[in-house]
Amino acid sequence: MSTVLVARPSATSATGQPRPSVVPGLALSSALGLTAWLTHTLVPGVPTTLVAVVLGATLAGSGALDGARDTATAPGLHVASRRVLRVGVALLGLQLALTQVLALGWPVLAVALLVVTGGIAGTLALGRLLGLRGELLVLVAAGFSICGAAAVAAVAGVRRSRDADAAAAVSLVVLCGSVVMVALPGVALLAGLDPVQVGAWAGASTHEVGQVVVAGGLAGGGTALSVAVLVKLGRVLLLAPVVAVLGWQARRGGGEQGERAPLVPGFVVAFVLLAVARTWLPLPDLLLTVAGGVQDLALAVAMAALGCALRPRVLGAVGGRGLALAAGSTLLVVLLGAPVVLAA
Template sequence: MRRLLPGLLVAASAALVAWLCHLAFPAMPLLTAAVALGIVVGQIPALRPALAGPLSPGMKVAARRLLRIGIVLLGLKLSLVDIASLGWVTIATTVAVVLLTFVGTIGLGRALGLPGHQPLLVASGFSICGASAIGAMGAAVRARDEEQAVPVALVTLCGTLAIAVLPALWHPLGLSNVQFGHWVGAGVHDVGQVVATAQIAGTAALAVAIVVKLTRVLMLAPMVAITVAVERRRSVEAEGPRPAIVPLFVAGFLAAVLLNTFVPLPEWVLSGADIVQTALLAVALFALGASIRLGELASTGWRALVVGLTSWVLVAGLAYGAVLLG
């Protein structure tokens, strides 16, 4: 514990700073602020020896274990009843947006030669739920921290841009308030970014955006399970170590969803879990952001940026089509 404490304290303190930034600038989601702060800290040469030395054990625990616990608690935000209320057309089109973005981004990433698990991780972040999905998928397939760095940087950049770009397109595209909320929920990456973008259109738009977004979040479990099954098959063929069929944190996430759906939990339990979940993810995403070296973006050249921007346009375009169908 003595080895872990310095890194955990730094990550927790940074999450507090990110929260203060969010209070000062409410349009900036807390988790986006946490990732961005981590990225900034990771670029400071004077801090790198500490990040790679005494702070490293605690930061790694924050980026991995605390992230998984936060994802489990994220399940308590989801109710199958709320999702069912969207209707089968909205649910079907939302699932289609996730699948098409996921497959399309992986295909483009591989075609452009992104290394290792990067195509998979970029696809997870853009199609499902941002940096949290990248961390979850990375943990499931045992991706290295370096492989997660570029996808996290890309999804943070594009998700932040979406907060400004989508509202500017709202009226030119002729969308009603509720349609705008649907578009934001289906096309923006992180839950906090969805809230920041959709709230300008009113409470009805925000409510629709959140439910549609959480429907995408629910896709995290099956997408991880399917990916792990494919990875296990490949590892058998390569005679390497096999990942678990269903990672424990994914099972916990599903259990939390079912608990919130079928058990009438007190409001104080849900509110408390939401606070803890947000705090854990803020700590974890700061630690994940601090592992990013922007020089690695340059090492993949234009390829990673093209994949990220194309995936962003793809998910936004498909989401717009889903709104029109709905």
Template sequence: MPGLTAAAAAVVAAYLLHRLIPWLPVLTIAVVLGLAVANVPGLSSSVSGPLKPGLSLAARRLMRAGIVLLGLKVSLIDIASLGWAALLLIAALVAGAFAGTYLICRAFRLPGEEPLLIAAGFSICGVSAIGAIAAARRVRHEDTVVPIALVTLCGTLAIGVLPLLASLFGLPDETFGLWAGASVHDVGQVVATAQTAGTAALAAAVVVKLARVVMLAPMTAVVGFLGRRQDARSQAMETPTGVEQGRGKRPPLVPLFVLGFLALILVRTAGILPEAALEAAGVVQEILFAAALFSLGAGVRFSALFASGARALAAALVSWLLVGGLGLGLALLLAG
């Protein structure tokens, strides 16, 4: 209970600060608050002591609940309005961004599953994708902190940088919106970036972004399938010939909460919920994510983060440039 109460208080603080600084997303503020609490003398001992159980619960369960509710933002009818050619280009963008980011992170020798998680976050939908892929590969939520911090940092950087570049390049508003939707990570960051150019840019950005969000389910299924095959091969190599293999629990092909995400996409597409309910669900989803991100941030010690953080930050910035370049190319193709 103490940890959950602390997460709730942090959410309230994040919303208050967002009202003072409207261009800074609530989720970014929540991460920063978590990092601050974890590294301020006097508070850090509480985070690693009596607050830890509740914060761990929030980081894991509330993140997954938020991913489920994210499905209510996605209407397949709106996405289909883009046309098959555009959808194929967006799918190619996601695949190219995922593969490119993964290879960049491997080239920078990032440890463990960090290359996979960063690739998912940068190419699909930020924090939501990291949470889903981590569940499919049984990654501890403590090991998702660095990828989440990097995707939050680069997504927030895009809010200020992309409008400046669009003005420099002389991009039309709709083209800029397509670029934001194709290259910025989280949905909230896309909205914060695109709304600087007006409603036309925002509408274009949201539709393209949600088309990327739909890729969360198939990408999670592919990663889950490859994880099961890898575990099966490892078990076969470790099992002596003639000895029956153990029936250990395999990682899920598609985590249950991702199926919930898909189910709510169908609910949104069917149009059976009133607009007021969808708006309320959107607020709840943001609150859940804010609590989860504060809890994850509260588990980060700068000393540990900076131990390998230079390589991770360099890999993230190079990946950000790659995804931005691919997104701009897609925007110019769709606008043309």
């Protein structure tokens, strides 16, 4: 698969010149991320990550980042897609009140565990049957099975995956997750499921947290929305151990990526600690509100940067087998999540 390599800033160039500035790329991704965040604020039904990726991909596809502009913005875009992303993922821990998630009951949590583990294993197996190898396969498996773009970027960071592979995986998450977001509530309601069952199935099967919110709203909001988000957070809870395992696997595999991958990334530790703090410390509502806004904005900036790496040739390189993998993984996750209807 052909990929686009995004330049990484270094202390000096080969000629001893000062390292390239990260300001242009950070400013660009921040502007796009802020636009996406404001769009979601004005139109809550539109996921922030979706808008951010689309804005970045549209700009990249227009040719506006080719040539000298690519050289100027690449260092900052790389920082945004890695370091800023880690801030957003770490702050995601503050959304996890573990007692509320555990209150769902062990049958529901067992389904969430089945979706994550079965989804990852099944997607990897399907990819190999399709003749796919490499980081894109791992990123799709994690993103579709856990929490979408945030999981893709978190795993990409710990495995040192190429930005173009991460961008392609994010685009597939956005595409397939949007289909599930709209179709699943309609199918569930036509099947005569009650709001709790619809919400549980949506939370167990939809890729992005933002897409789950939209699906819960389409299912009628209220109880359906609350249950959908809680079940989804049960899957998000598994992000930390999955990232740690995949990081360990990358180290064990050797080579450049494996040697550089940390065993337990700092942002994963922060994610766990913040989840513990959210659960057992009396944190002020204002702090949680501000942290939630910062988290949304950080993820929007990071997703915009990944979108900027999504050049037309990258999408073309995904090909029919990549699309088949995405469709098959989506169907697998939806089917694995279906038993939650009986457990809810």
